[in-house]
Amino acid sequence: MSAWRDTLTLETMAKERANPPFDVRSLSIAMHGNEQSLVQKERFMLELSRDPVFYMGDWQDLTKDQLRERTMQKIAALVHYVMNETVDVFTKRMELIGMHDPGFWTRFGVHYGLFLGAIRGSATANQFSYWMEKGCISCQGMYGCFGMTELAHGSNVAGLETTATFDEKTDQFVIHTPNLGATKWWIGGAAQSATHCAVFAQLYVKGKRYGTKTFMVPLRDPKSYQLLPGINIGDIGKKMGRDGIDNGFIQFTNVRIPRAYMLMKHTQVTRDGEVREPPLQQLTYGALLQGRTAMVADAANTAKKALTIAVRYAAVRRQFKASPEAELETQILDYPIHQRRLMPLLAQATAFGFTALEMTRLFEETATALEALEPGDPNLEKTIEMLKETHATSAGLKAFCTWATLEAIDKCRQACGGHGYSSYNGFPSMYADFAVHCTWEGDNTILALQSGRALISSYLDAKHKGKKLAAATSYMNDIEKVLAAKCAGESELSTLSGIEAGWATVAAHAVKKAAEDFEALVNSGKSRDQAFEACSQVRFVAASIHSSGYIFRQFKQAVERLDDAGDGVRKNLELVSKLYGLWQMEEKAAFFLRSGWLSAAQLDLVQKLVSEYCYELRKIAIPLIDAFALSDHIVNSPIGVKSGDIYREYFRAVRRANPQNKEHPYFERVIKPFIFRSPPELEDFDEIGVDEDIEEIREELEEAEKERIEAEKERAAAAKKATVE
Amino acid sequence: MSAWRDTLTLETMAKERANPPFDVRSLSIAMHGNEQSLVQKERFMLELSRDPVFYMGDWQDLTKDQLRERTMQKIAALVHYVMNETVDVFTKRMELIGMHDPGFWTRFGVHYGLFLGAIRGSATANQFSYWMEKGCISCQGMYGCFGMTELAHGSNVAGLETTATFDEKTDQFVIHTPNLGATKWWIGGAAQSATHCAVFAQLYVKGKRYGTKTFMVPLRDPKSYQLLPGINIGDIGKKMGRDGIDNGFIQFTNVRIPRAYMLMKHTQVTRDGEVREPPLQQLTYGALLQGRTAMVADAANTAKKALTIAVRYAAVRRQFKASPEAELETQILDYPIHQRRLMPLLAQATAFGFTALEMTRLFEETATALEALEPGDPNLEKTIEMLKETHATSAGLKAFCTWATLEAIDKCRQACGGHGYSSYNGFPSMYADFAVHCTWEGDNTILALQSGRALISSYLDAKHKGKKLAAATSYMNDIEKVLAAKCAGESELSTLSGIEAGWATVAAHAVKKAAEDFEALVNSGKSRDQAFEACSQVRFVAASIHSSGYIFRQFKQAVERLDDAGDGVRKNLELVSKLYGLWQMEEKAAFFLRSGWLSAAQLDLVQKLVSEYCYELRKIAIPLIDAFALSDHIVNSPIGVKSGDIYREYFRAVRRANPQNKEHPYFERVIKPFIFRSPPELEDFDEIGVDEDIEEIREELEEAEKERIEAEKERAAAAKKATVE
DSSP: OOOOOTTHHHHHHHHHHSSOSSOHHHHHHHHTSSHHHHHHHHHHHHHHHHOGGGOOTTGGGOOHHHHHHHHHHHHHHHHHHHTTSOHHHHHHHHHHHHHHOHHHHHHHHIIIIIIHHHHHHHSOHHHHHHHHHHTTTTTSSOOEEEEOOBTTBSSOGGGOOOEEEEETTTTEEEEEOOSGGGSEEEETTTTTTOSEEEEEEEEEETTEEEEEEEEEEEOBOTTTOOBOTTEEEEEOOOBSSOTTSOOEEEEESSEEEEGGGBOOSSSEEOTTOOEEOOSOGGGGGHHHHHHHHHHHHHHHHHHHHHHHHHHHHHHHOBOSOSSTTOSSOOBGGGSHHHHHHHHHHHHHHHHHHHHHHHHHHHHHHHHHHHHHOOTTOTTHHHHHHHHHHHHHHHHHHHHHHHHHHHHHHHHHHHHTGGGGGBGGGSHHHHHHHHGGGGTSSSOHHHHHHHHHHHHHHHHHHHHHHOOOOOGGGGGGTTHHHHHHOOOOOHHHHTSHHHHHHHHHHHHHHHHHHHHHHHHHHHHTTOOHHHHHHHTHHHHHHHHHHHHHHHHHHHHHHHHHHSOOOSSSHHHHHHHHHHHHHHHHHHHTHHHHHHHTSSOHHHHHHHHHHHHHHHHHHHHTHHHHHHHTOOOHHHHOOGGGOTTOOHHHHHHHHHHHHSOSOOOOSSIIIIIHHHHTOOOHHHHHHHHTTTTTOHHHHHHHHHHHHHHHHHHHHHHHHHHHHHSOO | OOOOOTTHHHHHHHHHHSSOSSOHHHHHHHHTSSHHHHHHHHHHHHHHHHOGGGOOTTGGGOOHHHHHHHHHHHHHHHHHHHTTSOHHHHHHHHHHHHHHOHHHHHHHHIIIIIIHHHHHHHSOHHHHHHHHHHTTTTTSSOOEEEEOOBTTBSSOGGGOOOEEEEETTTTEEEEEOOSGGGSEEEETTTTTTOSEEEEEEEEEETTEEEEEEEEEEEOBOTTTOOBOTTEEEEEOOOBSSOTTSOOEEEEESSEEEEGGGBOOSSSEEOTTOOEEOOSOGGGGGHHHHHHHHHHHHHHHHHHHHHHHHHHHHHHHOBOSOSSTTOSSOOBGGGSHHHHHHHHHHHHHHHHHHHHHHHHHHHHHHHHHHHHHOOTTOTTHHHHHHHHHHHHHHHHHHHHHHHHHHHHHHHHHHHHTGGGGGBGGGSHHHHHHHHGGGGTSSSOHHHHHHHHHHHHHHHHHHHHHHOOOOOGGGGGGTTHHHHHHOOOOOHHHHTSHHHHHHHHHHHHHHHHHHHHHHHHHHHHTTOOHHHHHHHTHHHHHHHHHHHHHHHHHHHHHHHHHHSOOOSSSHHHHHHHHHHHHHHHHHHHTHHHHHHHTSSOHHHHHHHHHHHHHHHHHHHHTHHHHHHHTOOOHHHHOOGGGOTTOOHHHHHHHHHHHHSOSOOOOSSIIIIIHHHHTOOOHHHHHHHHTTTTTOHHHHHHHHHHHHHHHHHHHHHHHHHHHHHSOO
8 A cells, every 4th residue: 555645745745845946936037037027927817816707617618609608708808908008018918818718819819919910010090090999999899800811721821812802983892702712711700709800802903913902891780790791601610729719711792891991001092093002012021920929928838837737747646666665656757757758848848938038029129120110211121131030030939839839738748647638637728729829820831941941041141142140040150160060078068158059050050951952953943932942841950950049049048147146046047958958959969960060979978968957957847837937727737736736636626527416418318228228139149159159159250251241342343343433 | 813613622633543553452452451351441431421320520519428428329339240240350340430439439448348358358257157147248237347547546557546355254345445546537437337347456355465456346226327335436527539438536435345246367365365366477468468459550540540631631732833824823742841741651651550460460369379378388488478579569569659640640730731720620639539549558658668678678688698589679689780780872771671771770779778778777786677767768769769660660571571463552562661761760860870870971861762752652642542441431521531622521511510690699698798888998098098199108007007016016025024934
């Protein structure tokens, strides 16, 4: 018998927290960028946990319909804050909501991010005022959705087929869905929420096509939510996750809107059908950055949430005794293999957190510069450069951070064994909800390739034009030296700058390989686009390695910015960052060997160091997790509770969600007729003597089976002969 | 405008099927082992598709409760076949059911696999007859569940805490749950199906503990399904997938059963409390093999199902034009990066299929040998050897095949973009259902380590005892030569035997490294168990590489067994197997470089060959998928239909599942009060002049926000001071 007692997990957890070698609050502040952000987050968490609409105890058992209604209630409850909050406070709040309930985040974000973003980004000042008066900020009298993707078109926005044809006679646009493939598809909020849609459609004026523009199209009468004439909307129904958001399809059949409902900040259509094209096409891309930046942050937050559960569980879960004499079984976090499963992911989540802070800073800087820009501005070129860099960085980070986090969620689930499979412990919905991040706002593979394309361009600019590269790619500025660098051994591998040097070399090699393949393809006569296509695999690899190096560098720089305040924060965070850098090195070891930076023996050393650092990190894992500062309400997983009281919490949650003593729901209907049936088979079975010689019966049955198959084969052959393909 | 027409996808698919360079039926037969298996599977698929209980059109929208009832109906419908089928036909049928509805497979399998398996494996002949008379085969009057795992114990079966104490006075066992952690947990079928449970409990006789044994415990009165005295059962509720199976918890409070309800084939307890221990403890492990073997087959089948959808979708989905002049957009399967995403997975699924055939053969051979075994048998040692080998092989394959397939499912989902996220296209439930394979019947990490442990033992046996190793590890027989081997270049990389040689060398190096680390640890004074624990990471790596090599070898041998019948089957299958072998080499390239088998330049060649083979395989991808022989009913995914008519099928499926024209479910209740509210905030907002200078207001709000935060910080600091931690 083991020494079970109800308080054991509590005692174990308390022990894990005793005497951390760093100040947990200080580490937490460092992880949140500053104290204000941490305090703000704590305030948001408190608000959510006390608001009955945000109760999460029954969440996993809600049906799709219940979830949708609950989600709308949450929106109604939150608009209050939006109306009184600055944009950056609101952004932080949204970040938390992403962790609390991703479906709600999406439904809220469709209106406040995509729909309002489309108006902000594409409406003239007058148009913006008009829609504000109509209630687009307060959601009074209107709720918006964002009509971009179609059944047959997703990534290729320029290829969308919905048409917006200008009718000069009436000064109206006619919005039309010309075929099934052009049906607007996956439109969040369309099925049940929206009164208006920002529709992406091909602009046609006087028979000429001008490409994809945005049009404000009323869908429903807000007083009754009845569909307007020409609008056909259907519910897209069940999906992998985020069932709280009501995705729908929309078909437009010759729907007429006033000319002024085309958003005309960029392209303008005058009363008499003159089309004025925008001077700065590129700058409209700024809007894409916000979503990607938010997703990098969400990847970091969600990874932290998953790790919070898996690490706390592993700290108090015990399985197998180290020896027959041991009083207690071993904490599973003490097994080297379990440390190998979780500690690198813990380091990665921490790395993503610092990367997200930097990405957010970069985005805000870029957005501010873009907003300040006027036509003919002397800062134009510099701003476009910044936009390009932010664009490439966000594309790569969105792809690789969301992929890695999705994988981390499932690894955390698996690390919790069977209990990870229970909905009440949070992983199933976390995975299902998060999975779409790899697809929307740019399919990850396509984004990774965009990042790779930018890297090739940077490399070639530096090589052929002697251009000085900016921050993200500056490691390629002294390219020959970087390419030739070799690891000096343990002395280098155990320092941040040594690890950074390794990433610079291997990333430079990967980018060089991609760029050379690309140039060879161009020289062989391919167009640039064809050449990029043909070298997509190496391009992808370059982006992948560059991103790992970039993330490590963000982490390193964050560590280096910390004062060594004697609170242990910097020293311990340095351990975490080294583990991240070396573990990724091990994961991508083939490229380190291939580049010559690592020798075979040095790779063994990397593996040894990773194991050692996992062991070191394990010792501070619980206080580190505490510094993530996620409340039990937000984590919403009984096996991940802060107290460590996992079994009682889990048992309670399961019982609360599944009350006993109901009548059996289908005993009379299904089970009773089944287990008390007397089918003929059994009588036959008895007749031919099941108790005497079951083997003989089996052989007979097998013979019969073979005959049946032969007959069928003959029938099939005959049928084949008889019919013409 | 693109050239949309409703028939385009049909035409595209037809073109993909025109003139395949091999006979599709012959390939299909090869993939199924023989024609009989293929015909049988086709018969099963026909039966399922015509049986109304097996209708799948509404499946994705069923609630957990509906799914459970439907699942019970399926069981009632299928028992008919079980009663008339030989074991191997039934096994094949179960294989198909695993693809059709994994929750149903589990619920059916809990009774027929686990419960009945426990009786078969652990009951004496008399006991078996008794339970057969009670209805355990026909499910008449009883339905079984399998009570192994507990809330606090999963992997460590020997540590289970439920007690079975022999009461000599009454000749009964008392089954008891001593604490919360000992609550039987995750018991499939407990919540709603079972009348009886095969309970794993610690046997206590006269105060002495004899370890975990199996006891038949009645749970419910079959006539009413009311719980029997002392039994507390609760529903475990929602989980990631397989909601059709009713997992529950069970607590026993001094439940008395007759002594004869202990299954006594191995350990026996006599009337007067004498305990007779079994002579051959190991042989009871045979039962574990069946589940693992089934899971290897399920991994292959499910991977094929996922690939069927993703490859068919990629063949008819078009996105972006190759040039502005092109009439049609490009099929996404024509993009090199998309080939890189799917073709290796297609090769892997095919490899798993052949591996599953071999694993099944091995299992059946072992099971037959085990059944034939008598105490004192001269074949004992040989059979134990075979059992060990089958055990190690199945452990590694279960782990790595289920991991790889789980990953493949999500990669296939992502390759279908947004449509992959829709429940109606099958990936969400496929992933959620499959995910548990990585956990149950042996956590994958633990199984992989068991496989690694066996590899170390084999290596050391060969090295120190000069033992000739059996099939799975025979590549280590001429160890020095194998370790020293180097790749001869393209001539070797482009042949099956060349690729095989590479896998032998790299696997031998990995096993050697693990064995040497292990020996060094033992020599440093650690116990064998401690040493195995401490080298778990290298052990894991050895198992991983060995498994990839093993799978490649099964594929290679299957290809080599084919006659070159001039039907193109062998040649094309050889291409697929080479792609698998080389792609895995690329994936694990660091170990190939590390071992010295590949040079850096040769690795580049491997990468080039992988890309080329992806391109070659793409050309035959659709006929290859057809040879998987999965009916549209089984695939159950509109974007994966055989015809290629994906958009119409998908649109129809979504509409069927989500009928329009219902009243808005919560407009009056939630939306109307929300969008027509007049909250005070807005009035304030107007008063302070929202239209005049929004920036100024923001600044004011920010100021207020900052003050609030400062105040809170002060409050928090004061509170911290005032309280004792």
